[in-house]
Amino acid sequence: MTQSALSQLKSHSTIVADTSDLSAIAKFRPQDATTNPSLITAAAEQPESRELIEAAYQQAKQEGYTSDTLVERTIDILTVKFGVEILKLIEGRVSTEVDASLSYDTEATIKKAKELLALYKGYGIESDRILIKIASTWEGIQAAKVLEAEGIHCNLTLLFGLHQAKACADAKVTLVSPFVGRILDWYKKAEQVQSYPIEKDPGVNSVKAIYDYYKANGIKTEIMGASFRSVEQVLALAGCDLLTVAPALLEKLEQEQHNVEPQLVQPNPSTKQPHAIQEIVFKTQLEDDLMAFQLLQSGIDGFIKAREQLSTLLRQSFGLSGDLKL
Template identity: 80%
Template sequence: MTHSALDQLKSMTTIVADSSDLSAIEKFRPLDATTNPSLITAAASQPENRALIENAFAQAKAEGYANDELIERTIDILTVKLGAEILKLIKGRVSTEVDAALSYDTEATIAKAKALLALYKQYGIDQNRILIKIASTWEGIQAAKALEAEGVHCNLTLLFGLHQAQACAEAGVTLISPFVGRILD
């Protein structure tokens, strides 16, 4: 029996979708998936996601948020809603990224991670199906170390060098997402 290149790859590795395209995720059935701000923006521009956006905005408004905080909360809710939709289509976990603007603030990164997890809990998603995606800055690694100590699984991204990978390993993070080409430069 002839297998596609994707089937052959699946037999040797874990396939992770880096996409907000729910129909593609449903079609290719990766084990895990990831979200990030650019993917959320792409998802927001897709007409089939309009209801998710409207519901996220309505929820943030009902929670009492206004102005810039309303936008930030809407984005967090939309990110989690999209993650919850992805989790309906995959068997594994979804990585949900903490805002990169918090990359140099350990406490703010931890607070945002916990806020995202609280939203997932509201939607009935078990914490073990979530990886909190954090930038591999020194502060981000410290946040991940603290979160991992509390049982929160982290995926460290924006990892460009072996020194970052070693620091992530020493912090006990669950997963790293290295930019392999940059590490080899």
């Protein structure tokens, strides 16, 4: 009997669930899982999350937080609690995101990352099972460089250009997450086209360029394709180190039966040693790449908005008395 496309894909790439939906993670049993503020907010709105929210709120109160800091601390605790629940269902790692409003503040990002890890440790989870997720701004990448030097593993997200990938490699980050689908969406709108043949898909080809650069130069940073819009995009990157896929596409992959072959192959080693990218060069290249520049900022803005929505949800839930009303 032919294996499903998902089963075959797992033999070429590590599959990661792009969700905070615990039932979906239990169903598909990925190696790793990723979360972001939008996913956490969506999960928090589900009735089954009431117990986690209540526990997070009570813990924040017991720690002495009040007013605005109480809500912010509750969000951090809740985010980690979702991570802990996810880790009960998988064998690998979970990515937990630093507050996106800190994306241009290196020191604040480092501090927040350590606070999140301390919460995990309080629940008995060691740091080797956590990837601290940070936006791929220059400041975020420098924070990751410091954290990695201290043995704290990072996932650099909202990555849209090779210049970002090069800076992440210089920082020796554990993993990068180039956003395939958002790149495709941007080009479809900019060029006013409905679709691209998969071999010309700009999102797929962006990941392939990063893969070729990393592998040719012996860079150990893992590449995790993210933000997929279709099964075709996922399968076009079979052979990438990791692929983080939403439950709806995992379902489709599980139902498909056709043969899956690796699409990425190791390039010949480069004879040139890559030069470290400097801040001025990075920022100039980012500003010159309209797609990457716009998508990085809109991604940060979107994650900030999602966290604000969660803050509003929690404030409404606590009420004036501080009791949850979910």
